[in-house]
Amino acid sequence: MxxxxxxxxxxxxxxxxxxxxxxxxxxxxxxxxxxxxxxxxxxxxxxxxxxxxxxxxxxxxxxxxxxxxxxxxxxxxxxxxxxxxxxxxxxxxxxLERLDVQRIAAPELVTLSQRTDETATLSIRTGWTRIYVDQATPAREVIMSVSLGVPYPLHAGGSSKAFLAFLTEEEIENYLSRRPLEPLTGETIADVAELRGELAAIRERGWARSFGERMAGAASVAAPVFDHHGRPVAVISVCGPQERFRDEVDACVEALLDVTARLSGQMGWTEEEGR
Missing domain, CATH: 1.10.10.10 (Winged helix-like DNA-binding domain superfamily/Winged helix DNA-binding domain)
Structure with missing residues (x-):
């Protein structure tokens, strides 16, 4: 047996x-x-x-x-x-109902900050302004730090312009026609025609940059995170002191776009839909 x-x-x-x-x-x-x-x-x-x-x-x-x-x-x-x-x-x-961009982006901010050795931020739009809702800072002596929850207009700074550039043409025109563009620093683009040209350039290359436009002495590169409709649901930025940041732009942009592509994919956006 x-x-x-x-x-x-x-x-x-x-x-x-x-x-x-x-x-x-x-x-x-x-x-x-x-x-x-x-x-x-x-x-x-x-x-x-x-x-x-x-x-x-x-x-x-x-x-x-x-x-x-x-x-x-x-x-x-x-x-x-x-x-x-x-x-x-x-x-x-x-x-889609279970997606939480802040939760999903949190570990990506840490990775982005470690990769660039600069501060990585997450912004969301609130009407015609946007606010920082999260950040990850590097382990170095001189860093940039942002104020969470403070509203900034959509024409001032890299993260703001990254939102505005990817809204619909109707929304952009609505924003530009609402009131004169208030400068936050001497570098803020306050001329409507100049801003239109800047927004077109941002859409073409896929990311925005700022050198002292929101805050004097600060610099950043920023790119949107798209949802499944191709709408900018959030913006990720890498920022640092202006003088140091000038030599870091290319490397920061490469790391930034890697992150925003991954997050956009998680939010349901595909490259085919963006074409």
Whole structure:
């Protein structure tokens, strides 16, 4: 008679095989769902999906049938083509509702500050102003530190301009026509035509810079974090004393854009949507 341990071993083999089959099926279903999310076509046929993912049409059909049961996929009975269903939308909305940019950005600020050896900040917009809500400072003797919760106008400084540049044209014109642009320092851009040119340049390169525009002696580079609609939901900046910062701009911009790209991705924005 087989020993007890041998019997147990024989009994485990089919269980492992079944588990492997289930995992493989789930992975294929995820591939199908992600293909719907990534393709530019709003509807897909079984043959298209099978050829794109290297699956049999029978397997794709079974997967689509299962996904339809949960409302993740819908079938047009006339065209026999499939599209994402209400269940997929609910999943996406549930994810977006749970996003907290300040919580997500906190460890990135620490990493950015360590990488640049300068202060990294997070700003959010409050109407026609913006405020700093978090910062991470480097371990060096002379540093920049910002005041959290203080409102600044959207035309003064790197973080402010990074917000303003990526609003809609209507919003920008509304801001520029509201009242004269108040200078905070002698370097603040207070001329509307000059500011329009600056905002266009910021949109072109993807980031803003400031040398003494918000506070004398301070310098920064800043870039927006986009949400799933391509709206600037927050701005990250790297800032430091102006004289020292001039030689650090290129390295700081590279590190900054790495961070804002990651955070924008977590907020649901993709490069394809930004094109």
């Amino acid at each position: 087989p020993t007890k341990s041998n019997s147990a071993a024989k009994g485990q083999a089919p269980a492992r095989e079944n588990t492997g089959q289930v995992i493989a099926t789930v992975e294929r279903a995820v591939e199908v769902l992600m293909y719907f999310a990534e393709t530019s076509s709003p509807t897909l046929g079984v043959t298209e999906i099978a050829e794109a993912l290297g699956m049999s049409k029978a397997a794709v059909h079974r997967i689509l049938a299962s996904l339809r049961v949960r409302g993740l996929i819908e079938l047009d009975l006339v065209t026999r083509r499939y599209s994402l269903g209400v269940g997929s939308m609910r999943l996406g909305l549930a994810y």
